[in-house]
Amino acid sequence: MLCERTALCEAVGAMVPVLQQQAAADDAAGDFPGDSFHRLRQLGLLRAPLPETLGGLGLGDGATGAAALLRLLALLGEASLPVARLYEAHVNALQLICRYGNESLIRRCAADAVAGALFALWVTDPPEGALTMHSEGDGYGLVGAKAFCSGAGTATRALVTAATPGGTQMLIISVDPGTRVLPSPIKLSGMRAATTGSMDLTGIHVPADALLGETGDYLREPVFSAGAWRSAAAALGGLKALVALHRDEIRRRGRAQDPHQQARFGALLIAYETARLWMDQAALRGCLEDDSAAAIVAYVNLARLAVESACLDAMRLSQRSLGLGAFIAGHPAERICRDLATYLRQPAPDETLVKAASHYFHAPLPGPASATAA
Ligand SMILES: Cc1cc2nc3c(=O)[nH]c(=O)nc-3n(C[C@H](O)[C@H](O)[C@H](O)COP(=O)(O)OP(=O)(O)OC[C@H]3O[C@@H](n4cnc5c(N)ncnc54)[C@H](O)[C@@H]3O)c2cc1C
CATH class of the missing domain: 2.40.110.10 (Butyryl-CoA Dehydrogenase, subunit A, domain 2)
Known part of the structure; x- marks a missing residue:
């Protein structure tokens, strides 16, 4: 199972450049990313969230399943935020079906996913x-x-x-x-x-x-709020794409020795790595569910906002460094920033922050998930 998940991640990773090219075309046309989903379907991505017994790879099951799902969502976000968003909803739907469904509904939906149906x-x-x-x-x-x-x-x-x-x-x-x-x-x-x-x-x-x-099951915690880690994982991928693009463009312009550009790039790297580290823990906590619902939700809420904050900082820094070029239609930074800024508008960010803060006024401070605490 571990090998199959790793192989899937590597196959998706190898496909990122093709998906990135397609993302530009789909954005320009405003079209559903049909070609990208055709490729991902052929890799078995649409059935991968299902448990092994139903023909999947158990993405999100246990610590290794959490790591694989995080890696896949981030890779898809790096390739195309719309593709990552669509796939995240597919994963969310299948996970809810497997959690709350009766056996016949689970079997029917699993068969549909194995046959290549995209769930929204x-x-x-x-x-x-x-x-x-x-x-x-x-x-x-x-x-x-x-x-x-x-x-x-x-x-x-x-x-x-x-x-x-x-x-x-x-x-x-x-x-x-x-x-x-x-x-x-x-x-x-x-x-x-x-x-x-x-x-x-x-x-x-x-x-x-x-x-x-x-x-009432849909709103049941911790699943309802903790699922936000998956959207944040997709955003993390978009952030990585922006950081890589930024670095390549500054180097190409011969400006990598400029101290201001270096300072901004340093801040960009800190933002990215901070978001990445938060997500490692948030994915584990969201998937393992080995703490109280309140603790899981509070941690994932903070992680979600940490990623949002990192992305907002990165867009500001990148636009300052790249200048007007980053606003020209067709420039990848223009599209990624537009996609990222839109996708970051997730529900109730203020409530998310104050609820998490309230939790930690009366609970141990945030730390590693139990799977990594030793
Ligand atoms: C690209 C994209 C794709 C999406 N796809 C889907 C999809 O497939 N299916 C789906 O169901 N939804 C989808 N959504 C919608 C998503 O689920 C949320 O509804 C949406 O992102 C909420 O964004 P919002 O900024 O309007 O949130 P809001 O929660 O309205 O937040 C806006 C602001 O208002 C504040 N606020 C919120 N509530 C209150 C209040 N009661 N009093 C005072 N202030 C308040 C917030 O803190 C924030 O500052 C999608 C969203 C995006 C961006």
Whole structure:
């Protein structure tokens, strides 16, 4: 298993330059990264998050599974933040299905993933017309929409949340490609290739056995908040791409001896390495779940914000060093900064910080996860 995970990471690593080229084309066209996902599917990436018994590599299982998932998400982020974002949602959906699903739902979804289906995770409600469900025949009917749906029009399976009188319920739905995407004037400036749109899910009939878990399970901690480590891992990859690009360009311009450029590059390296070290620990804590829910969530919350802060610092430093060149459309730094700035807008950053701070006022200070403490 360890060898197979390592081989997968190496295969994805070898593919990074090709995926980076494709990322530029997909961004320019605003297209879903179909070619990249075709390549990744052929490597077995879409089934890799499943447990071995279901045809996967158990990404995220145990310390070595956590390290492999971290490495893969960071590699994908380095290659293309939209690809990493789409894959992160796929991993999240499959992990929730394996955690909360009944056996037949798990088997069906696993078979779909093994066959190459991309799962999306659509859990954000629009300001009006949030998704609700009601009894309908032998199952449930859906009314409403979901907002900010990455993979809209392409992902054929999705984990969605619907409001019920008893709380939030997770469901697994199937969607035909190219259907149900609402025309929307809203366009994100970055992450264009994640094809994030609104989905009209009214009229979908969901069989009773497609309900995932109980009401309230989606928000259950530590899984709900600690999952943020995966998005931060993808952002870490984007940060690495920016640092490498920065170094190459300053050298090419013959400015690597300038003390100001050196000072800024030094600060950039500190930001990157700080984020990387936080993520090593956050991935372990998020995957091992060997501490109290409150402790895991607090640590991952801090890690998420540390990565956000490192990325924001890096963009400022890099734009100062590269100058106007970093703002020319088509320059990779322009795209990476645009994607990174957009992707960093994750939910409730203020609450995340103060909740983590409140935790550590009354708990031992942050330290290594138990798997690395010895
Ligand atoms: C590229 C991209 C792809 C995405 N894809 C998906 C997807 O596939 N599926 C999906 O479900 N979602 C998706 N999302 C949406 C995502 O899940 C979040 O909804 C979104 O990122 C929240 O961003 P926000 O900045 O609006 O957060 P907010 O939480 O609204 O934060 C904005 C600001 O308001 C503050 N704030 C928040 N709440 C309060 C409050 N109550 N009072 C005062 N201040 C407050 C925050 O601290 C922050 O300063 C995607 C987002 C991005 C960027």
